[in-house]
Amino acid sequence: MRSAACDAAVSVLASQPNTETQPAGAFESRSTAATDRIAVALEEEEEQSFDALAVGAHSEQNIDKLMCEFRRLLTQSVRLRGRVANPPPEQLSDAACWTCGKGGHYRRSCPLANAERPRHPPNIATNRVRTLCNKTQGVVLSVNTKWAAELAGKVNGRSVRFLVDTGAAVSVIRESEVNMAGNVRISRHGSRQIVAANGECLETVGTAELDIKLGDKFLARHSMIVARNLSHPCLLGTDFLRPRKALIDLGDGRIKLDGIWLNLESPHTPNDRNQREAEQECDICLLETVTLPARTEVIVTGKSNANWTTKDGFFEPAPKLVTNHSVMAACSLSRTHRGTVPVRLLNGTDTPITLFKDTKLGTYSTTYSTESTRKTVEAPNAESTRKYSELIENMAKLSHDVPHTIRRRLRTLLWKYKQIIATDEYNTGRTNACKHSINTGDASPIKQPPRRIPYHQKETVRRMLSEMTNHKVIEPSCGPWSSPIVLVKKKDGSYRFCVDYRKLNLCTKKDAQPLPKIEETLETLSGATWFSTLDMASGYWQVEVADEDKEKSAFATPFGLYQFRVMPFGLCNAPATFQRLMETVLCGLHWTTCMVYLDDIIVFSKDAAEHLEKLEEVFSRLQGAGLKIKPSKCHLFQKRVKYLGHVVSRDGVQPDPEKIKAVEQWPSPKCGKELQQFLGLASYYRRFVKGFAQIAEPLHRLTEKGKLWNWTDECDKAFLHLKARLTKQPVLTDPDFKIPFLVDTDASGDGLGAVLSQDIAGKEGVIAYASRTLSKTERKYCATRREMLALVWALKQFRCFLYGRKFTVRTDHGSLTWLRNFKEPEGQVARWLQQLGEFDFEVIYRPGRKHQNADALSRGSCKQCGQHIPTSCTTIDSIALSNQRWQPSPIWPAWTPAQLEMEQQKDPDIARICRWVATKTLPGRCPTGSSRTLQSLLLQKDQLMVKDGILLRRRMANAEHKADHQLVVPQTLRQDILQCLHSGPEGGHLGKKKTLWKIRQRFYWPDLSEDVADWCRKCPECNQRKSGNKHHRGQLEPQIAPYPMSRIGVDIIGPFQRTERGNKYILTVQDYFSKWPEAYPIPDMTASTVARTLVNEFICRYGAPESLRTNSVRHASNIPWE
Structure with missing residues (x-):
C-alpha cells in the first residue's frame, strides 16, 4: 500500500501543467515544492514498501499492483529530478543560495555546503529502525542507548537482570517474571498509568511486594509495578534508588546502595575501543555476479571492506540500486560472518536482471540493540541448506495422483517450516509448553551403585556422555538419587545407552492423564480422502525435566553422576506427559484438523488444497512450540495409512489384516499333532461359536485312538469353517478402552504366539492374533529367554492398544512373574527390560491346559513351506496327546510319480534345486541366507539328476551296496517313510542303525541319520518294550560307626x-x-x-x-x- 505522503506527491505531479508553456520562475517554485514533497514521499515509501514487498513477494497479485504504482512514481520522479538537477542557464541567473547567500546556484549545488557536509551522514535510519522495533514490543525505555547499566540479582530467589534507569520515576517488573517467581500476590488496587519514553502508555497489571537481592549482601523489599510487554525483565527507577542514596560511578562501573558498592554490568560495550568500533560504517558490495529471475526474491551475499568477524549491525540499501538496476533491497538488522552480510533483493519486473560482482548494494553500520529489539538475519549455511534440500525432496516424493501444483506448494511449505525438520539424531527441538515431573511423594531417595562395565566399553561410555553433554541432553549431578546404566549392543555393532529406572518407577505416583478413545478417533477419520502421518524426532528428548526433579533422573557411571535435562526413556509417566504436551500444542486443531494419540499424529482432509492448509496449521503450531519431526518417518499426502491397528482410507476404517493373519494363514493339518494344536485354539473360544461340537465333529474323529489319518473333504470343510468363525465377530471384537486388556503369550521351540483380548461380560473377546517362527539363533535360547522374547514381541505388536494403559499379561511360564526383580541385567535382557519399562502391566501365571490359545499359535507351521516344523524335544504330555504319530500304518504308501513331483514342488528348497538341475543353471556357490537343506544339496550337485520331473540322487557303489538312485524326499513325506520303515510291518521296530540302512536303500534327505535317531528314541513302543542295556551294580552296604568320634x-x-x-x-x-x-x-x-x-x-x-x-x-x- 502506498503512504499518504506518496499519494499526495503523485497528485501534485498529476496536477502539474505542461512545463513547456510555463514561465521559468513558476516552474522553479513548483518544481522545488514538488521535489521536496517527493523526497519526503520517497523516504516514507522506501520504509513501508520495501518491507511490504519483501514480505509479500510470494503473492503475484500484490506484486502486480505494487510494481504498477512503483513504475509510474519512479518514472515521474526521475524525470522531475533530472529537470531540477540541470536547470537551463537563464534560470540560474536569478537563483540564490540559502547556504552562502550568493547567486548563480542553489543550496544543493553550493560548494561550501558540500565541503562542510560530513563524509558519512548520521545514520538516521538506524535510530528509526530501533524505535520501530521497540514499538513492536510495546515499550521503549531508551532509544539509541550506547551503554546500559545492569545489575545481576534475584527476585524472590529467581535470577533476574535489573536495568538501572535514573530517568524512570518508578520501578517496573515484567509480569512473566512475577509469575515465574511463584507465591507472589499481585495487588490490582495499586495500578496506575505509566507513560514510556516514546510517549506510549504501558499496560500495567498492578503492584507486587518483592524481595530483591543484589550481589551477595544487599537485601531489600520493595513494591514494584507489574507491567506487560516490558522490553527489560526489571527496571529500577528513582523510587528505589533515592531512598537508598544511590551513587553511580560510571568510570569504574560501580553503584553504591546503602553504603554497599556493587559492580555494574554491560555485556555489549565493555570498553571505549569497542565503543568506537561499534560506530563504524562500511560499504557492502556484491560478492559474485548473480542473476535475479523475474518476480522473485533472493538472499545474496555481500562483502564488506571492514575486518569484522561477527558484528551485529544495520544494512541500508543504496538508492541507486533502484534507479540504476530496478532492484529493491530490504533494510534489515543482520550479523556479519567473516566479512560477509546477507542481503535480501527483490526483482519485481517481468524480466531477469543481472547484477555484476562488486555492485554496491548499500551501507552497513554496526549497531547496539537490546535483547528485545535484536532480530538478525543470519547468513545462509551451505551445508545445512544442502541437508535440508535432501530431506525436503525425500518428504515431497508423492504419488502420481497428487496434482503438480500441490507438490510445488508442498515444497514451498516445507522450506517455510524447515526449522521443524530434524537433520540428525541430536537435532531435536526443546519445547517450553510443559515440563516432565517425577512425583515420588514421600519416598526416600533410591541410590543404586554403578554396575561394572567391561574395559573395552569404557571409552564408548565416555564418548556417549561427552556427546549428550555437548548437546545439552545431560548434565553433572550432585543429588541423592542414582540408577545404574546398561550398554546394549545393536545389530550394527554400535551401543545403545540405557538407564534402568525400574526401582524409580515403583515409587513414582502414576499420572492419570486420559488418552483419546480409539473408536472415536477412527470415527472422526471416516470420510476423509487425504492423510498425512507425522512422527516426532526423539519426542521425549524435546521435553525438559522440571528443575526440582532432574536429580531423580540421575544415573551412575564410572566417570561420575549425571542427570537428564530432558525427559529420558524408561520413565513410567513419560507417555502421559507427552500426550498432555501434544494436546496443549495442538489445542483447537484436535478432532477437526488432526488427531493425536501419544506420538502418532495424523492430519486428514477431503481435498488436497485443504489438506495443505491443515498441514501448515500443524507445522505452525509445532514450530511455535519448538518441536521437530523426524522426516524419515513422516508420510505426506497418502490415501491409505495404518493408524492405531486399523487401515484408514477413503473407503472407511477397516481392521488391520495383520491382526488375523496368524489364523487366516493356518495351513491344513498334515498330521494328528497339527490338528490337536488347531483344535486347542478353536476349543478355547468355542463358547462364541454356535454348534461348535457339530462343526468340529469330523476333526475330533481323526484324533480318536487307533484312527488312521485320512484328511477328507468333510474335514477340510470343517477346518475352513472354524477358521472363518475365529476371525469374525463375536470371537473377534472391537476394543473397549474402558475395560483392561489381556495379553496371552507363549513360546515353543519353533515359534511365538500371542493373543490380545478383553473380558467382556464374563467372556473373552479376541482383539487380535499374532504369531511368528523363531530364527535359527532364537531356537537356541533357553525356555525362559524364549518366553521373555514372546512377551517383548507381543507388546511391540499390540503397542497401539497397550501403550499408556494398565493391562494384564498371562503366561504359562512361572519365571516371568519375577520379571521386575531381575538383578543386574546385561546385553539383550537389559534392552528387553528397558522396552518393557514403558508399559504398565502385571504378570500372572496360569497352567498350560488353560493357555491353549497362545500355545497353539506358537506351534504353528513354517511360513516358508507351510508345513509343521518338528520340535527339537518332546515331553511325555505331547507324546500322549499326539499318539496318532505311531498308529498302525499300511505296508507301504502308494505314491504315483505325479504325487511325488507335486510334493517335491511344495518343498521350497527341493523345488529350487530341481529347477536348477533341470535347466543346468546350478550356481557355483550357495546363495547368502540359504537354508541348511539347500546348502547340503548344493554340495552334492554332481550326484543330483531329474528324471520325469522328480529329483533323484546317485549313490555310488561300494562293498556294501551297488550303485543305484535315491529319491530326494520332501518334508511332507519324511514322517510317512519313518512310520513305515520303523513302526510298520517292514520295520519291526528295529534299532537306529538297521532302520537307517533300510531307508538309505531307496530314500535320501539331509540330516537323515539325526531324524532316524530322534524317531527311534521317541518311539513309544520301543520305550515300553525294550529294556535297554542293564548295568549290574553291587549291593549297598551300611557304614557302621561303633562308638562316638570313631x-x-x-x-x-x-x-x-x-x-x-x-x-x-x-x-x-x-x-x-x-x-x-x-x-x-x-x-x-x-x-x-x-x-x-x-x-x-x-x-x-x-x-x-x-x-x-x-x-x-x-x-x-x-x-x-x-
Whole structure:
C-alpha cells in the first residue's frame, strides 16, 4: 500500500501543467515544492514498501499492483529530478543560495555546503529502525542507548537482570517474571498509568511486594509495578534508588546502595575501543555476479571492506540500486560472518536482471540493540541448506495422483517450516509448553551403585556422555538419587545407552492423564480422502525435566553422576506427559484438523488444497512450540495409512489384516499333532461359536485312538469353517478402552504366539492374533529367554492398544512373574527390560491346559513351506496327546510319480534345486541366507539328476551296496517313510542303525541319520518294550560307626567376605555316631591349614578318629597325617 505522503506527491505531479508553456520562475517554485514533497514521499515509501514487498513477494497479485504504482512514481520522479538537477542557464541567473547567500546556484549545488557536509551522514535510519522495533514490543525505555547499566540479582530467589534507569520515576517488573517467581500476590488496587519514553502508555497489571537481592549482601523489599510487554525483565527507577542514596560511578562501573558498592554490568560495550568500533560504517558490495529471475526474491551475499568477524549491525540499501538496476533491497538488522552480510533483493519486473560482482548494494553500520529489539538475519549455511534440500525432496516424493501444483506448494511449505525438520539424531527441538515431573511423594531417595562395565566399553561410555553433554541432553549431578546404566549392543555393532529406572518407577505416583478413545478417533477419520502421518524426532528428548526433579533422573557411571535435562526413556509417566504436551500444542486443531494419540499424529482432509492448509496449521503450531519431526518417518499426502491397528482410507476404517493373519494363514493339518494344536485354539473360544461340537465333529474323529489319518473333504470343510468363525465377530471384537486388556503369550521351540483380548461380560473377546517362527539363533535360547522374547514381541505388536494403559499379561511360564526383580541385567535382557519399562502391566501365571490359545499359535507351521516344523524335544504330555504319530500304518504308501513331483514342488528348497538341475543353471556357490537343506544339496550337485520331473540322487557303489538312485524326499513325506520303515510291518521296530540302512536303500534327505535317531528314541513302543542295556551294580552296604568320634565327616563352606581376622572359609566337622557338629573359621583351604585346624581344634580335644571322609576338600589327600 502506498503512504499518504506518496499519494499526495503523485497528485501534485498529476496536477502539474505542461512545463513547456510555463514561465521559468513558476516552474522553479513548483518544481522545488514538488521535489521536496517527493523526497519526503520517497523516504516514507522506501520504509513501508520495501518491507511490504519483501514480505509479500510470494503473492503475484500484490506484486502486480505494487510494481504498477512503483513504475509510474519512479518514472515521474526521475524525470522531475533530472529537470531540477540541470536547470537551463537563464534560470540560474536569478537563483540564490540559502547556504552562502550568493547567486548563480542553489543550496544543493553550493560548494561550501558540500565541503562542510560530513563524509558519512548520521545514520538516521538506524535510530528509526530501533524505535520501530521497540514499538513492536510495546515499550521503549531508551532509544539509541550506547551503554546500559545492569545489575545481576534475584527476585524472590529467581535470577533476574535489573536495568538501572535514573530517568524512570518508578520501578517496573515484567509480569512473566512475577509469575515465574511463584507465591507472589499481585495487588490490582495499586495500578496506575505509566507513560514510556516514546510517549506510549504501558499496560500495567498492578503492584507486587518483592524481595530483591543484589550481589551477595544487599537485601531489600520493595513494591514494584507489574507491567506487560516490558522490553527489560526489571527496571529500577528513582523510587528505589533515592531512598537508598544511590551513587553511580560510571568510570569504574560501580553503584553504591546503602553504603554497599556493587559492580555494574554491560555485556555489549565493555570498553571505549569497542565503543568506537561499534560506530563504524562500511560499504557492502556484491560478492559474485548473480542473476535475479523475474518476480522473485533472493538472499545474496555481500562483502564488506571492514575486518569484522561477527558484528551485529544495520544494512541500508543504496538508492541507486533502484534507479540504476530496478532492484529493491530490504533494510534489515543482520550479523556479519567473516566479512560477509546477507542481503535480501527483490526483482519485481517481468524480466531477469543481472547484477555484476562488486555492485554496491548499500551501507552497513554496526549497531547496539537490546535483547528485545535484536532480530538478525543470519547468513545462509551451505551445508545445512544442502541437508535440508535432501530431506525436503525425500518428504515431497508423492504419488502420481497428487496434482503438480500441490507438490510445488508442498515444497514451498516445507522450506517455510524447515526449522521443524530434524537433520540428525541430536537435532531435536526443546519445547517450553510443559515440563516432565517425577512425583515420588514421600519416598526416600533410591541410590543404586554403578554396575561394572567391561574395559573395552569404557571409552564408548565416555564418548556417549561427552556427546549428550555437548548437546545439552545431560548434565553433572550432585543429588541423592542414582540408577545404574546398561550398554546394549545393536545389530550394527554400535551401543545403545540405557538407564534402568525400574526401582524409580515403583515409587513414582502414576499420572492419570486420559488418552483419546480409539473408536472415536477412527470415527472422526471416516470420510476423509487425504492423510498425512507425522512422527516426532526423539519426542521425549524435546521435553525438559522440571528443575526440582532432574536429580531423580540421575544415573551412575564410572566417570561420575549425571542427570537428564530432558525427559529420558524408561520413565513410567513419560507417555502421559507427552500426550498432555501434544494436546496443549495442538489445542483447537484436535478432532477437526488432526488427531493425536501419544506420538502418532495424523492430519486428514477431503481435498488436497485443504489438506495443505491443515498441514501448515500443524507445522505452525509445532514450530511455535519448538518441536521437530523426524522426516524419515513422516508420510505426506497418502490415501491409505495404518493408524492405531486399523487401515484408514477413503473407503472407511477397516481392521488391520495383520491382526488375523496368524489364523487366516493356518495351513491344513498334515498330521494328528497339527490338528490337536488347531483344535486347542478353536476349543478355547468355542463358547462364541454356535454348534461348535457339530462343526468340529469330523476333526475330533481323526484324533480318536487307533484312527488312521485320512484328511477328507468333510474335514477340510470343517477346518475352513472354524477358521472363518475365529476371525469374525463375536470371537473377534472391537476394543473397549474402558475395560483392561489381556495379553496371552507363549513360546515353543519353533515359534511365538500371542493373543490380545478383553473380558467382556464374563467372556473373552479376541482383539487380535499374532504369531511368528523363531530364527535359527532364537531356537537356541533357553525356555525362559524364549518366553521373555514372546512377551517383548507381543507388546511391540499390540503397542497401539497397550501403550499408556494398565493391562494384564498371562503366561504359562512361572519365571516371568519375577520379571521386575531381575538383578543386574546385561546385553539383550537389559534392552528387553528397558522396552518393557514403558508399559504398565502385571504378570500372572496360569497352567498350560488353560493357555491353549497362545500355545497353539506358537506351534504353528513354517511360513516358508507351510508345513509343521518338528520340535527339537518332546515331553511325555505331547507324546500322549499326539499318539496318532505311531498308529498302525499300511505296508507301504502308494505314491504315483505325479504325487511325488507335486510334493517335491511344495518343498521350497527341493523345488529350487530341481529347477536348477533341470535347466543346468546350478550356481557355483550357495546363495547368502540359504537354508541348511539347500546348502547340503548344493554340495552334492554332481550326484543330483531329474528324471520325469522328480529329483533323484546317485549313490555310488561300494562293498556294501551297488550303485543305484535315491529319491530326494520332501518334508511332507519324511514322517510317512519313518512310520513305515520303523513302526510298520517292514520295520519291526528295529534299532537306529538297521532302520537307517533300510531307508538309505531307496530314500535320501539331509540330516537323515539325526531324524532316524530322534524317531527311534521317541518311539513309544520301543520305550515300553525294550529294556535297554542293564548295568549290574553291587549291593549297598551300611557304614557302621561303633562308638562316638570313631568316624567323622569333614567339609569346607565358602568363600565368604573376609573378616577382620582374615578368615574367609568355614571348616565343618561332624561325628557319624552322635551327629555332633563343630565349625572353625580358616583363612584359606590349603592342606596345611586344614590339617593344623583339625589337629589343634578337634583331635587334641576328642582324639584321632578311625576314619575321616570328605567329598569336597580336595586337599585332604595331601594332609600330612603321620
